[in-house]
Amino acid sequence: MSQSFDEISAQLQRRHRKSARLKWLSMGALGLAGLFLVLFFADMLSKGLPAFQQAQIRVELDYNEDATRMGRAALDPEVSRLVSRTFERLIPGMLADDPELLGTTETRWVLANAQVDQYLKGHTHRLNAAQQATVDRLAEEGNVALKFNTTFFTSGDSKMAEASGILAAALGTVMTMLVTLAIAFPIGVMTAVYLEEFAPDNRLTQIIEININNLAAIPSILFGLLGLAIFISFFGVPRSSPLVGGMTLALMTLPVIIIATRTALRSVPDSIRHAAFGVGCSRWQVVRDHVLPLAMPGIMTGSIIGLAQAMGETAPLIIVGMVAFIPDVSATFTNAATVLPAQIFTWAGEPDKAFVEKTAGGILVLLAILIFLNATAVVLRKKFERRW
Amino acid sequence: MNMQAAPRHTVGTAPQVGQPHTRNDQACHDLSIRVRDLNLWYGQTQALKNLNIDLFEKNVTALIGPSGCGKSTFLRCLNRMNDLIPSVRIEGLVEMDGRDVNATKMDEVALRRRVGMVFQKPNPFPKSIYENIAYAPRMHDLVSRKAEQDELVEKALRDAGLWNEVKDKLHEPGTSLSGGQQQRLCIARAIAVQPDVILMDEPTSALDPISTATIEDLMDKLKQQFTIVTVTHNMQQAARVADYTAFFHLGEIVEYNDTKTMFSNPATKKAEDYITGRYG
Numbered sequence A: 001m002s003q004s005f006d007e008i009s010a011q012l013q014r015r016h017r018k019s020a021r022l023k024w025l026s027m028g029a030l031g032l033a034g035l036f037l038v039l040f041f042a043d044m045l046s047k048g049l050p051a052f053q054q055a056q057i058r059v060e061l062d063y064n065e066d067a068t069r070m071g072r073a074a075l076d077p078e079v080s081r082l083v084s085r086t087f088e089r090l091i092p093g094m095l096a097d098d099p100e101l102l103g104t105t106e107t108r109w110v111l112a113n114a115q116v117d118q119y120l121k122g123h124t125h126r127l128n129a130a131q132q133a134t135v136d137r138l139a140e141e142g143n144v145a146l147k148f149n150t151t152f153f154t155s156g157d158s159k160m161a162e163a164s165g166i167l168a169a170a171l172g173t174v175m176t177m178l179v180t181l182a183i184a185f186p187i188g189v190m191t192a193v194y195l196e197e198f199a200p201d202n203r204l205t206q207i208i209e210i211n212i213n214n215l216a217a218i219p220s221i222l223f224g225l226l227g228l229a230i231f232i233s234f235f236g237v238p239r240s241s242p243l244v245g246g247m248t249l250a251l252m253t254l255p256v257i258i259i260a261t262r263t264a265l266r267s268v269p270d271s272i273r274h275a276a277f278g279v280g281c282s283r284w285q286v287v288r289d290h291v292l293p294l295a296m297p298g299i300m301t302g303s304i305i306g307l308a309q310a311m312g313e314t315a316p317l318i319i320v321g322m323v324a325f326i327p328d329v330s331a332t333f334t335n336a337a338t339v340l341p342a343q344i345f346t347w348a349g350e351p352d353k354a355f356v357e358k359t360a361g362g363i364l365v366l367l368a369i370l371i372f373l374n375a376t377a378v379v380l381r382k383k384f385e386r387r388w
Numbered sequence B: 001m002n003m004q005a006a007p008r009h010t011v012g013t014a015p016q017v018g019q020p021h022t023r024n025d026q027a028c029h030d031l032s033i034r035v036r037d038l039n040l041w042y043g044q045t046q047a048l049k050n051l052n053i054d055l056f057e058k059n060v061t062a063l064i065g066p067s068g069c070g071k072s073t074f075l076r077c078l079n080r081m082n083d084l085i086p087s088v089r090i091e092g093l094v095e096m097d098g099r100d101v102n103a104t105k106m107d108e109v110a111l112r113r114r115v116g117m118v119f120q121k122p123n124p125f126p127k128s129i130y131e132n133i134a135y136a137p138r139m140h141d142l143v144s145r146k147a148e149q150d151e152l153v154e155k156a157l158r159d160a161g162l163w164n165e166v167k168d169k170l171h172e173p174g175t176s177l178s179g180g181q182q183q184r185l186c187i188a189r190a191i192a193v194q195p196d197v198i199l200m201d202e203p204t205s206a207l208d209p210i211s212t213a214t215i216e217d218l219m220d221k222l223k224q225q226f227t228i229v230t231v232t233h234n235m236q237q238a239a240r241v242a243d244y245t246a247f248f249h250l251g252e253i254v255e256y257n258d259t260k261t262m263f264s265n266p267a268t269k270k271a272e273d274y275i276t277g278r279y280g
């Protein structure tokens, strides 16, 4: 017998309730995830933003005879304890470069040391009462102030918190990623093209496919060991260099790119391939002229995401020695270098409290780059996506 | 003519298909493709059984028969599209221009240049209308200068009866056209490489009656230049456009005859039942 509307509605009620419950649950999960994200960003911003400002102090420099040997002699003893030792060490060099300076005086803003900086920012510091009084007085006179921290963006690592910067690590990351991209992208895409468009579907290719999928799930530190064993020990690639780091990360990124490319290739409808074969394209022409262009947005998105993953990777790079102390800013492939996450890791381990904000600042820079990369992926996808 | 078994046709200009009372009666009946003892397997299952058929030049041959009887499979044998299906195994002869199409020496790219294909669902390239046509001739070095290319695009579109509709929007995407226009674009794409044979697998099954009529007229016109082999489920269409009709059943050609005889006086009971709609 057929049922009346009322009977059917009564049954439906339960189903409706169920789907409503599920909806609330998933919205709750989403809300929670959002909350964590907001907390994380708020914490990082509150800790990291101060790193973009640095205390500077206006001092009178007296380039006397003693200063050619010991920079501190150029400073008034009262403030010499407040100036960064990194700057003091520069003075003899300045005098050697420009002997004309000898005997002159100069008033200028110089880097204050980390304790002054922390004191001004209201963090824990190690200034004694007299030094605090001096800083307070100088601040009132306008001779001590927090200014935009160019040092952070223009220099490498330093043992002095106030003089340490992110640039060397950022360049290291760029060089490493260039190597990774140059190796992983072509090899990954061509592998996927071969497997998807050329290879016969037999036992061997199935085994290869399974292993590629497994490779994507291997703990990244193992790739570091592989890099150490093969690239450094066997091939003698210089340790700690962007070259070896990039090669190691390329191993890690390869499966990601292969899988993304295969998915993208598979999403190209067969009717396009048939059309191309039908007008007499060779297999390679089908791939090059018809399939790859359509798959490109997917390939690029996948590759950029793989690259972003590699960029945040620390463990394998520790193994190949990329957690080095790199004070010099240089962009080479073979010299020792460090990368952003490794730099953050190093700073996080510094006992000096002043490095806490450097750590958070470094994370902000890394995050900004990652967000930029992901945005690029989205833009590229939109740009190359053809809805026809 | 006794056609209880699948007919065996001999080579020659006078086909043994009853008395061809087609519009091409006095015209040439030169052989285009000769098929002998063709068997095809998908893995273990045999999809084509002992096919023998002669396809005649500058005629339209229609392949009819119930779903799953192997019409598309047979059509794909003619330009080796079955090569793309890994499980396929083929035995027998498909001969064109005195050459065995399936021979290892035969380059399938060369074959597909001479045997073009139009698919059931219109599948223009996701490129501009112009590029859809120009791509293949350029690839095959049929054109060298831009002007030649423009000329060829216009000619192909005119032959396909699409020129007037698209001449002002050649650089718009091919997929922005209507279904019927897209199918004519695909036909234009196929004729642009100047093939000898055009295979059409249910070219109008996704189209409305008006587009269908346009394409039928087109086939009638195109057969002056090309040999056309078309698959259709539409009996009226076969009767209207085809000079010859082959009736497939369970992987065999049960009857092959000139269309008029096939539809007025079929030699086999199976074909008669199918044509009159009593099948199944």
Ligand SMILES: Nc1ncnc2c1ncn2[C@@H]1O[C@H](COP(=O)(O)OP(=O)(O)OP(=O)(O)O)[C@@H](O)[C@H]1O
Binding pocket: B042, B047, B065, B066, B067, B068, B069, B070, B071, B072, B073, B074, B085, B087
């Ligand atoms: N790729 C394939 N792999 C395995 N078997 C196939 C494949 N393509 C077709 N077949 C089988 O071969 C037989 C003939 O199929 P085919 O597509 O040629 O039939 P058809 O006459 O074109 O049917 P329709 O009129 O429905 O298009 C069918 O039994 C089908 O299941």
Ligand SMILES: [Mg+2]
Binding pocket: B071, B072, B073, B201, B231
């Ligand atoms: Mg079919």
